[in-house]
Amino acid sequence: MSDGVVGSDSFPVTARNRVKRMHERGRYDRRDVYAIVDAGFLCHVAYTIEGQPYCTPTIHWRDGDMLYWHGSSASRMLRHLKAGTPACLTVSHLDGLVLARSGFNHSASYRAAMCFGTARLVDDPAEKAAAVDALIDRYYPGRSKDLRAISAQETKATTVIGMRIDDASAKVRAKGVADDEEDYDHPVWAGVIPVRTVIGEEEPCPRLLPDMAAPEGIAAYRAGRRLDEALLETQARYEGTEPLAF
Amino acid sequence: MSDGVVGSDSFPVTARNRVKRMHERGRYDRRDVYAIVDAGFLCHVAYTIEGQPYCTPTIHWRDGDMLYWHGSSASRMLRHLKAGTPACLTVSHLDGLVLARSGFNHSASYRAAMCFGTARLVDDPAEKAAAVDALIDRYYPGRSKDLRAISAQETKATTVIGMRIDDASAKVRAKGVADDEEDYDHPVWAGVIPVRTVIGEEEPCPRLLPDMAAPEGIAAYRAGRRLDEALLETQARYEGTEPLAF
Numbered sequence: 001m002s003d004g005v006v007g008s009d010s011f012p013v014t015a016r017n018r019v020k021r022m023h024e025r026g027r028y029d030r031r032d033v034y035a036i037v038d039a040g041f042l043c044h045v046a047y048t049i050e051g052q053p054y055c056t057p058t059i060h061w062r063d064g065d066m067l068y069w070h071g072s073s074a075s076r077m078l079r080h081l082k083a084g085t086p087a088c089l090t091v092s093h094l095d096g097l098v099l100a101r102s103g104f105n106h107s108a109s110y111r112a113a114m115c116f117g118t119a120r121l122v123d124d125p126a127e128k129a130a131a132v133d134a135l136i137d138r139y140y141p142g143r144s145k146d147l148r149a150i151s152a153q154e155t156k157a158t159t160v161i162g163m164r165i166d167d168a169s170a171k172v173r174a175k176g177v178a179d180d181e182e183d184y185d186h187p188v189w190a191g192v193i194p195v196r197t198v199i200g201e202e203e204p205c206p207r208l209l210p211d212m213a214a215p216e217g218i219a220a221y222r223a224g225r226r227l228d229e230a231l232l233e234t235q236a237r238y239e240g241t242e243p244l245a246f
Numbered sequence: 247m248s249d250g251v252v253g254s255d256s257f258p259v260t261a262r263n264r265v266k267r268m269h270e271r272g273r274y275d276r277r278d279v280y281a282i283v284d285a286g287f288l289c290h291v292a293y294t295i296e297g298q299p300y301c302t303p304t305i306h307w308r309d310g311d312m313l314y315w316h317g318s319s320a321s322r323m324l325r326h327l328k329a330g331t332p333a334c335l336t337v338s339h340l341d342g343l344v345l346a347r348s349g350f351n352h353s354a355s356y357r358a359a360m361c362f363g364t365a366r367l368v369d370d371p372a373e374k375a376a377a378v379d380a381l382i383d384r385y386y387p388g389r390s391k392d393l394r395a396i397s398a399q400e401t402k403a404t405t406v407i408g409m410r411i412d413d414a415s416a417k418v419r420a421k422g423v424a425d426d427e428e429d430y431d432h433p434v435w436a437g438v439i440p441v442r443t444v445i446g447e448e449e450p451c452p453r454l455l456p457d458m459a460a461p462e463g464i465a466a467y468r469a470g471r472r473l474d475e476a477l478l479e480t481q482a483r484y485e486g487t488e489p490l491a492f
Contacts, residue, residue, distance in 0.1 A: 016298055016300075021317060021405075041340055041343065041441075042340050042354070042356065044290035044292075044301050044303075044336055044338070045301060046290075046292035046293075046299035046300055046301035046334075047292075047299055048294040048297070048299045051294070051332065052332050052334075052362070053292035053293055053294045053299050053332060053333060053334050054262075054292055054334050054360070055290050055291060055292035055301055055334040055335065055336040055360065056336070056360070057290075057336055057338035057356070057358045059354055071267060076266075086297065086298050086299060087299060088292075088298075088299050088300050088301040090290055090301040090302070090303055092288055092290070092303035094287055094288050094443070094473075096446075096449075097287065097467070099386065099389075099464070100393075101393060101394055102393055102394040102396065102400070103378055103379065103381075103390060103393050103396050103400075104396060104397075104403075104404065106381075106382060108287065108288070108305060110288065110303070112303045114301065114302070116298070133349070135352075136349050136352060139343070140345065143434075144349060146434045147346075147347060147348050147349050147432070147434060148347055148348040148429050148432045150348065150350060151350075154348070154349075154350040157350075158350065159267075176449065177451040179451075179453075183394050184453050185455070186393070187455055187458065188389075188392045188394075188458070188461075189450070189454065189458050189459065189460050189461050189464075190451040190454060191448055191449050191450040191451045191454070191460070192448070192449040192451075193446070193448050193464065193467045194445070194446035194447070194448075194449060195287075195443060195444070195445060195446065195473055196443070196444060196446060197340070197441060197442070197443045197444075198441070198442060198443075198444055199439060199440070200342075200439070200440035200441065201440070202437055202438070202439050203342075203422065203437050203438040203439075203440060204435070204436070204437040205422060205425075205436040205437045206422075207423075207425075207430050207436075208435065208436060209431070209433055212434070212435050213435065214435050214437070215434075218345070218435075218439065221343070221439045227340075227441055
């Protein structure tokens with residue numbers, strides 16, 4: 001199980017994770033990075049295969065400083081590369097469109113975390129089975145034990161990639177319009193158009209058995225609620241901690 | 247200005263854009279790829295710098311088969327690399343969490359597009375100024391002419407990267423729960439938790455001049471509306487076409 005963020009503090013600042021553009025928006029604290037990573041259901045992973053970079057969207061899950069995700073175009077390569085391959089896993093949230101009085105000051109409100117490390121294929125069957133259960137239980141607390149058990153064939157067909165985070169950074173823009181002082185007199189509308197990702201009303205499978213109520217483990221996903229908030233709550237339940245603040 | 251998708255059809259299928267995992271979800275038609283690319287405000291770009299892949303979130307805009315985005319960690323490298331560098335720009339939308347009766351069949355509903363090409367620094371001042379205006383007008387039709395004009399210093403400080411799409415693919419999962427036939431009797435709740443990204447009530451800048459109403463160009467961003475729908479509408483207005491369907 002996860003050791004959460006207990007005893008942790010900041011990631012080292014290195015040449016690859018140092019925030020260069022708009023560096024005042026950079027943060028290196030584990031809590032800040034994980035509050036962004038855990039609040040997303042989808043991540044994007046960059047790998048290089050024979051000189052070609054790939055940016056692959058996938059579902060991720062976190063256990064302490066370990067990140068896991070499903071196989072992708074890289075898994076074929078990893079199978080032959082015991083030493084692993086450098087990767088970057090990024091989770092981003094769009095919070096608003098920022099319309100300023102000059103084109104230069106137009107922006108977005110966002111939270112993004114970039115995590116660097118060496119991606120390795122998780123090929124031990126027991127470790128892989130545990131990782132797949134963690135994927136389920138991290139998103140839907142307690143659900144794995146209620147499911148039809150995973151078969152040996154499914155375990156074999158599942159590709160899980162793991163990466164210990166060596167360094168990471170978060171970048172956050174959370175303020176409103178920031179125009180140059182002399183531009184506030186320019187006669188144009190300026191403001192923020194907020195954006196949020198929300199949960200809709202659950203759609204039960206049409207072939208549900210009778211009297212099969214939605215389980216307590218998905219209670220966090222209430223219709224109308226922000227998804228990021230629900231995901232921070234389910235991660236905290238999985239870790240047995242308090243939800244991180246975003 | 248954009249030549250839209252007129253006269254276009256499908257991207258070539260190559261080793262790098264062929265959808266390998268769950269290949270039945272793959273699509274190569276320009277319309278499908280652009281309906282995903284245009285529906286997103288944020289993209290993720292993968293580059294490799296000295297063997298290290300980076301997955302950078304940024305704002306993108308499209309003009310025909312050209313993609314543009316703001317500078318990032320790659321821009322420093324590009325400045326010294328006239329031939330450009332291979333890149334992959336991905337736009338993804340999460341549409342739902344899919345809870346099946348086995349762990350193996352848990353999934354997500356999503357739309358994702360991966361675009362491949364060679365990223366180049368846009369360093370001609372006129373081309374760069376046009377690209378920056380296009381960024382504004384693609385998202386907020388007609389807005390660039392109402393803004394305080396961009397200065398030479400701002401143009402210099404802005405890094406714009408351009409990439410012609412050589413090949414691309416879309417991957418879409420839009421169905422509900424898909425369990426193995428023999429699992430439908432397993433007594434567990436199954437269903438889809440839908441997710442959507444929506445627009446909130448606009449927040450005018452507190453220093454707005456009197457009687458400065460929100461302009462017609464942002465009318466697409468009505469509170470409560472889906473962001474992807476509004477973004478397809480503003481792209482279509484920019485191109486002078488009908489919105490692509492998603």
